[in-house]
Amino acid sequence: MTNKSITRRGVLKSGAVTGAGLFLPTIFTASSAAAYTNEPTGGSVTLGFNVPQTGPYAEEGNDELLAQQLAVEHLNGEGDGGCLNTFTSKVLKGNGILGKKVEFVTGDTQTKSDAARASAKSMIEKDGAIMINGGSSSGVAVAVQGLCQEAGVIFMAGLTHANDTTGKDKKANGFRHFFNAYMSGAALAPVLAAEMGNERRAYHLTADYNWGWTQEESIVASTEALGWETVNTVKTPLASTDFSSYITPVLNSGADVLVLNHYGGNMVNSLTNAIQFGLLDKVANGKDFKIVVPLYSELMAAGAGENIKGVLGSMNWNWQLQDEGTKAFVKSFGEKYGKPPSNSAQTCYAQVLLYADACERAGTFNPCGVVEALEDFEFDGLGNGPTWYRGADHQCFKDVLVVRGNENPTNAYDTLEIVEITPRAQVEYDPEHPMFKGGSLGECNPGA
Amino acid sequence: MDAILLQILNGLDKGSAYALIALGLTLIFGTLGVVNFAHGALFMIGAFCAVTLQKLMNLSFETIDESQTDFLGNPLKVETPYVEAWFGPETGATIIDWSVPLAILFAIPIMLAVGYVMERGLIKHFYKRPHADQILVTFGLAIVLQEIVKYFFGANPIQTPAPDALSGSIDLGTMIGFDPNAIIYPIWRLVYFGFAVAIIGAVFSFLQFTTFGMVVRAGMADRETVGLLGINIDRRFTIMFGIAAAVAGLAGVMYGPLNPPNYHMGMDFLVLSFVVVVVGGMGSLPGAVLAGFLLGILESFASTTWATTTIPGINQIIIYLVAIIVLLTRPRGLMGRKGVMEE
Numbered sequence: 001m002t003n004k005s006i007t008r009r010g011v012l013k014s015g016a017v018t019g020a021g022l023f024l025p026t027i028f029t030a031s032s033a034a035a036y037t038n039e040p041t042g043g044s045v046t047l048g049f050n051v052p053q054t055g056p057y058a059e060e061g062n063d064e065l066l067a068q069q070l071a072v073e074h075l076n077g078e079g080d081g082g083c084l085n086t087f088t089s090k091v092l093k094g095n096g097i098l099g100k101k102v103e104f105v106t107g108d109t110q111t112k113s114d115a116a117r118a119s120a121k122s123m124i125e126k127d128g129a130i131m132i133n134g135g136s137s138s139g140v141a142v143a144v145q146g147l148c149q150e151a152g153v154i155f156m157a158g159l160t161h162a163n164d165t166t167g168k169d170k171k172a173n174g175f176r177h178f179f180n181a182y183m184s185g186a187a188l189a190p191v192l193a194a195e196m197g198n199e200r201r202a203y204h205l206t207a208d209y210n211w212g213w214t215q216e217e218s219i220v221a222s223t224e225a226l227g228w229e230t231v232n233t234v235k236t237p238l239a240s241t242d243f244s245s246y247i248t249p250v251l252n253s254g255a256d257v258l259v260l261n262h263y264g265g266n267m268v269n270s271l272t273n274a275i276q277f278g279l280l281d282k283v284a285n286g287k288d289f290k291i292v293v294p295l296y297s298e299l300m301a302a303g304a305g306e307n308i309k310g311v312l313g314s315m316n317w318n319w320q321l322q323d324e325g326t327k328a329f330v331k332s333f334g335e336k337y338g339k340p341p342s343n344s345a346q347t348c349y350a351q352v353l354l355y356a357d358a359c360e361r362a363g364t365f366n367p368c369g370v371v372e373a374l375e376d377f378e379f380d381g382l383g384n385g386p387t388w389y390r391g392a393d394h395q396c397f398k399d400v401l402v403v404r405g406n407e408n409p410t411n412a413y414d415t416l417e418i419v420e421i422t423p424r425a426q427v428e429y430d431p432e433h434p435m436f437k438g439g440s441l442g443e444c445n446p447g448a
Numbered sequence: 449m450d451a452i453l454l455q456i457l458n459g460l461d462k463g464s465a466y467a468l469i470a471l472g473l474t475l476i477f478g479t480l481g482v483v484n485f486a487h488g489a490l491f492m493i494g495a496f497c498a499v500t501l502q503k504l505m506n507l508s509f510e511t512i513d514e515s516q517t518d519f520l521g522n523p524l525k526v527e528t529p530y531v532e533a534w535f536g537p538e539t540g541a542t543i544i545d546w547s548v549p550l551a552i553l554f555a556i557p558i559m560l561a562v563g564y565v566m567e568r569g570l571i572k573h574f575y576k577r578p579h580a581d582q583i584l585v586t587f588g589l590a591i592v593l594q595e596i597v598k599y600f601f602g603a604n605p606i607q608t609p610a611p612d613a614l615s616g617s618i619d620l621g622t623m624i625g626f627d628p629n630a631i632i633y634p635i636w637r638l639v640y641f642g643f644a645v646a647i648i649g650a651v652f653s654f655l656q657f658t659t660f661g662m663v664v665r666a667g668m669a670d671r672e673t674v675g676l677l678g679i680n681i682d683r684r685f686t687i688m689f690g691i692a693a694a695v696a697g698l699a700g701v702m703y704g705p706l707n708p709p710n711y712h713m714g715m716d717f718l719v720l721s722f723v724v725v726v727v728g729g730m731g732s733l734p735g736a737v738l739a740g741f742l743l744g745i746l747e748s749f750a751s752t753t754w755a756t757t758t759i760p761g762i763n764q765i766i767i768y769l770v771a772i773i774v775l776l777t778r779p780r781g782l783m784g785r786k787g788v789m790e791e
Contacts, residue, residue, distance in 0.1 A: 058603035245751035248454040276634035278617040305607035
């Protein structure tokens with residue numbers, strides 16, 4: 001009689017060897033069959049929505065998330081279809097993407113680059129997300145765009161306004177529907193000239209980080225081209241909460257225009273402080289003093305309250321536009337959520353539809369096919385009129401809005417009024433423009 | 449000269465908030481020996497007392513106005529505050545307009561209660577624990593409190609404007625012999641400074657001229673001996689915690705019109721206020737007030753164009769630079785006493 005004792009260690013060893021033996025062919029099968037990262041194999045495809053769900057931009061992120069959920073509903077044939085009815089490309093039929101039901105997972109960027117990369121990585125690696133969409137910061141967009149390029153998935157940026165996103169940091173797998181700082185300057189300049197004249201002296205307060213610098217550079221260039229003089233450009237720490245000590249030097253600087261290159265809480269506080277110090281009641285150089293906030297959002301406008309009355313700025317899109325795409329989206333969003341969408345929500349909604357449409361036209365989820373379908377794609381019906389996704393830098397070109405804080409709002413949502421719809425041609429620029437030079441798209445990466 | 453005066457005023461204004469928060473921090477540290485990292489959250493809760501009162505006063509009933517439409521083209525729902533319906537449009541609007549000053553009355557009992565509950569419910573269990581444990585638990589509490597506020601009020605800043613009569617700015621320059629428009633200053637910022645001076649004066653008077661205050665000061669100097677005299681010093685210290693919470697809360701209520709409250713505002717002030725306490729001297733109430741105003745003024749001057757062009761980035765480091773210099777030259781801070789936080 002043999003005495004073969006069974007030990008725990010022995011069982012574990014045998015199990016591990018057997019398991020590895022059985023699993024090995026599967027690994028090879030999977031890797032050899034997958035032509036690109038997270039190729040969908042079942043009846044569904046998963047999109048990753050990476051937005052700030054906590055932190056100072058949580059409300060903006062929440063609005064983006066609502067819009068993206070709405071886009072998924074429309075892609076799956078639920079709801080009223082929204083912009084599927086107005087989009088000039090007619091390949092989306094409300095049966096998902098390439099016949100696969102659209103599902104989504106969400107991540108929290110916290111408006112921090114490292115957290116945003118971690119959540120995007122998790123959605124790609126653990127949840128099998130085929131693309132990443134959304135976000136509310138240029139720093140985050142550049143960081144996640146780099147990650148998606150390495151991972152071999154498509155990145156559709158949300159609210160990112162720095163020139164660098166489609167300038168020196170552009171990537172083949174990344175696309176930006178939102179406008180940028182150069183476009184803000186190009187759109188605002190003629191309105192500033194018409195309303196304030198060509199002999200103005202501007203004082204800039206600028207948030208001391210990449211987005212602030214590129215916006216300052218863009219606005220200085222466009223206003224100096226008008227004949228304006230730049231009196232001073234002062235960088236303010238991002239963590240500033242009170243701007244009184246930055247505002248008071250403006251009073252006696254000889255400037256007659258204050259440009260606030262601030263966003264979010266910075267913008268709300270610096271504008272509030274500027275109004276407190278009576279800048280808009282002041283007369284300098286024989287002219288009424290003016291304030292300009294080059295980048296507006298509806299949520300920040302609400303935060304600034306009455307202080308924005310009469311203050312000019314620019315936007316990517318606004319729910320008050322009267323084109324058919326805008327009306328369809330506002331109706332869908334408004335009826336579902338009881339409020340009009342913000343411009344970052346609109347961008348995120350449009351990006352989901354554009355990605356789905358590109359997959360349908362390419363006949364594949366392969367990122368390289370999607371890139372090819374999106375490059376130099378011309379469309380209409382998603383808001384802002386005829387739109388072009390330029391192949392050279394993956395920047396979207398469409399009309400840009402110049403808006404003003406509404407003097408007499410009739411409800412909680414019309415805090416901004418549209419002053420001018422600047423035609424697309426006026427905000428276009430050469431891909432090799434000095435503000436965008438450096439970096440290259442590189443090759444699309446399908447991953448896997 | 450006018451630019452210098454403006455920066456001094458700005459500094460006094462910033463210093464008012466620093467001094468009020470640091471005063472409360474020092475009161476708690478001096479009495480209970482607790483390093484309270486949740487003190488910034490108390491400042492934030494105070495500001496949200498004003499937000500809450502403003503929302504309560506704006507509670508409205510809806511009527512349908514067929515002549516106007518909303519963003520979807522449906523008949524517009526017009527909201528009328530109950531206050532305006534009860535007291536008439538003009539009186540009602542005036543009451544709403546004065547919601548921030550009225551919030552002082554609203555905030556005092558709330559902040560006293562919050563302070564009492566915080567001390568009895570959590571912090572008292574950490575009296576005999578190391579300072580590191582106290583910092584961790586109070587910092588955790590601060591995060592919990594701000595997340596609760598964010599849950600109910602959202603992440604966006606909420607405007608709590610000053611009453612119309614105290615909005616806008618005045619020409620201070622003409623009052624002191626300068627040219628017109630040389631020194632224009634917002635009225636509410638002057639109100640805030642005056643309010644801070646009044647609160648600081650009230651706290652010092654309370655401690656100096658009342659029996660209760662005398663016992664508290666005695667307890668701060670020698671808790672054991674006061675206890676041996678049969679005085680329940682713990683109860684008095686708990687009340688002092690409530691008073692410190694109320695001081696931070698009132699600083700927050702009045703700060704709202706300067707910069708719209710958001711859930712994170714407490715954290716923005718927390719680290720700076722600790723620096724103020726350390727520079728002033730741990731446990732020294734006059735030191736906290738002095739350092740608050742001093743650092744506020746220095747921070748203001750460091751933000752001027754001249755300073756930032758001469759030494760780039762000085763505006764971001766000035767407070768910490770001063771803290772290093774003070775601690776190197778006067779390790780106990782400007783007015784610190786021997787034996788406080790020392791073995």
